[in-house]
Amino acid sequence: MGVDQTAFTAAMLDPGMKVPAGLTDPEGRNAGKRFNVYRNNVVLSLTEALITAFPSVCRRVGEGHFRALAGQFLRRHPPKSPLIMFYGDEMPDFLAGIDSLSSVGYLPDLARIDLARRQSYHAADARATDPGALQALTTEALMEARIGIAPATRVVSSPWPILSLWRQVMEGAEEAGTVPEARAEDVLIARPEHDPVLIGLPPGGAVFVTGLQAGQSFAGALDAATGAAAGFDLAATLGALLSGGAITKIIGKDEG
Amino acid sequence: MLDAAQHPFDRLPDCPGVGYKPQHFTAIMENAGPVEWLEIHAENYMGDGGRPIAQLRALAERFAFSVHGVGLSIGGEGPLDQDHLKRLAHLVGWLNPARFSEHLAWSTHDSHFFNDLLPLPYTEETLNRVARHIDQVQEAVGRQMLLENPSNYLAFAETTMAETDFLAGIARRTGCGLLLDVNNVFVSATNQQTDPYSYIDAFPLHLVGEIHLGGHDEDADDTGQPLLIDSHGAEVVDPVWALYDYTISKAGARPTLIEWDTDVPEWPVLAEEARRAARILEKAAA
Numbered sequence: 001m002g003v004d005q006t007a008f009t010a011a012m013l014d015p016g017m018k019v020p021a022g023l024t025d026p027e028g029r030n031a032g033k034r035f036n037v038y039r040n041n042v043v044l045s046l047t048e049a050l051i052t053a054f055p056s057v058c059r060r061v062g063e064g065h066f067r068a069l070a071g072q073f074l075r076r077h078p079p080k081s082p083l084i085m086f087y088g089d090e091m092p093d094f095l096a097g098i099d100s101l102s103s104v105g106y107l108p109d110l111a112r113i114d115l116a117r118r119q120s121y122h123a124a125d126a127r128a129t130d131p132g133a134l135q136a137l138t139t140e141a142l143m144e145a146r147i148g149i150a151p152a153t154r155v156v157s158s159p160w161p162i163l164s165l166w167r168q169v170m171e172g173a174e175e176a177g178t179v180p181e182a183r184a185e186d187v188l189i190a191r192p193e194h195d196p197v198l199i200g201l202p203p204g205g206a207v208f209v210t211g212l213q214a215g216q217s218f219a220g221a222l223d224a225a226t227g228a229a230a231g232f233d234l235a236a237t238l239g240a241l242l243s244g245g246a247i248t249k250i251i252g253k254d255e256g
Numbered sequence: 257m258l259d260a261a262q263h264p265f266d267r268l269p270d271c272p273g274v275g276y277k278p279q280h281f282t283a284i285m286e287n288a289g290p291v292e293w294l295e296i297h298a299e300n301y302m303g304d305g306g307r308p309i310a311q312l313r314a315l316a317e318r319f320a321f322s323v324h325g326v327g328l329s330i331g332g333e334g335p336l337d338q339d340h341l342k343r344l345a346h347l348v349g350w351l352n353p354a355r356f357s358e359h360l361a362w363s364t365h366d367s368h369f370f371n372d373l374l375p376l377p378y379t380e381e382t383l384n385r386v387a388r389h390i391d392q393v394q395e396a397v398g399r400q401m402l403l404e405n406p407s408n409y410l411a412f413a414e415t416t417m418a419e420t421d422f423l424a425g426i427a428r429r430t431g432c433g434l435l436l437d438v439n440n441v442f443v444s445a446t447n448q449q450t451d452p453y454s455y456i457d458a459f460p461l462h463l464v465g466e467i468h469l470g471g472h473d474e475d476a477d478d479t480g481q482p483l484l485i486d487s488h489g490a491e492v493v494d495p496v497w498a499l500y501d502y503t504i505s506k507a508g509a510r511p512t513l514i515e516w517d518t519d520v521p522e523w524p525v526l527a528e529e530a531r532r533a534a535r536i537l538e539k540a541a542a
Contacts, residue, residue: 151304195307
């Protein structure tokens, strides 16, 4: 009797299901525990991948709890691609839907930072422009220019002090018992060379950077950022982009 | 380390290689000892850039490479993932490895990827399907591939042919070569209560372009019979070394990989495993 791959995978993902007839031991008896090797391998290998992928979430909830969450996640969202290094796009929304985690409301945003760091790590290389190139432009030329942003650049916006929280979880950066000041934080993830860095952005900074990424002119992105946050701190935002090596080119009005 | 002037990188030398792990980068660049070539899992180098690709470029200037795919799902009932095939062709195109290999297994079904090597029955129907897929792979990457024998934990009642006949039949149909994993032979034979030496005797050794050695875990099935699990997380055990020695004495020296993918040890432990393989290979060459 044949065991097709639909029957095999259904039984593999559900330990409560019987091992399909037609899978046997050397004596021709039902494979029983032998089939569990595949059940275990799939769960274990994907769980390990998620532990690697979401270090801050794993630390925040504890590894034992995270393994249990991973077991639920991988059954609900099996990978859609063999590129396991990018597995877990659905994790932030998945965590947001877990009632028992609602007291840790910022957990999905920790997951977003973990995802962004991983995407940044594997993104294409790009040479950063000389910081002097920006200063060399007249204000008029700068306003009309478009700014090339490195492929490894990501932005995470959060209603939580997410950068402070992420550092607290990953680096133990806080004194015991210190709670970060309650405020929204935007984070720039950039990759000066091979290791992604996290840099805090001032209010409106995320709007500015995503505007540039979308191909808006400097003036257009600046308008949008000022609209989003009166008193938008342009200098601090440019400083963050330059220190992260995130600006790769300046495209004048008449170029490209 | 190979000297490019002496050994072109377009073939694997009949020497030990290891599965490359990023934590060994510095050790390998300083002194690779008995290790003369490296293997990577293709899927780990399908990002667009960053450290993985930079390390690979640096290593490829000094070592011959083997690219080992773990995600093509050649034994799958569904069609091959064309996007994945393109990514593979891109990697093989720029790296230009000495070898490319994949598994007699499936890992994707109904557009879900399970990150494990899952088994298939050996029948005329599955032979046709696997051969068709290998034709597509060899066409896409523009070179011969090696197909690896799996670790078996269970049997399919519907199977009608021996694994060695199945592999030989596929090689005959497609022109692919074979990757002989000696640890898998030992694991499968133990689990199926058959003789691993008879498997080697029945294997078409002239088609073997690469050999794998690795560690396994020990468990037991429901009736208390030994159940070995291919884990790549430990040293190669003595009975597998003996089976490897037998294989090399029959086949002659072949490029031999030490695979260690979980609980990866410090470099000297891996180098010592490679040294042990080197001694057996040197005996065959003498």
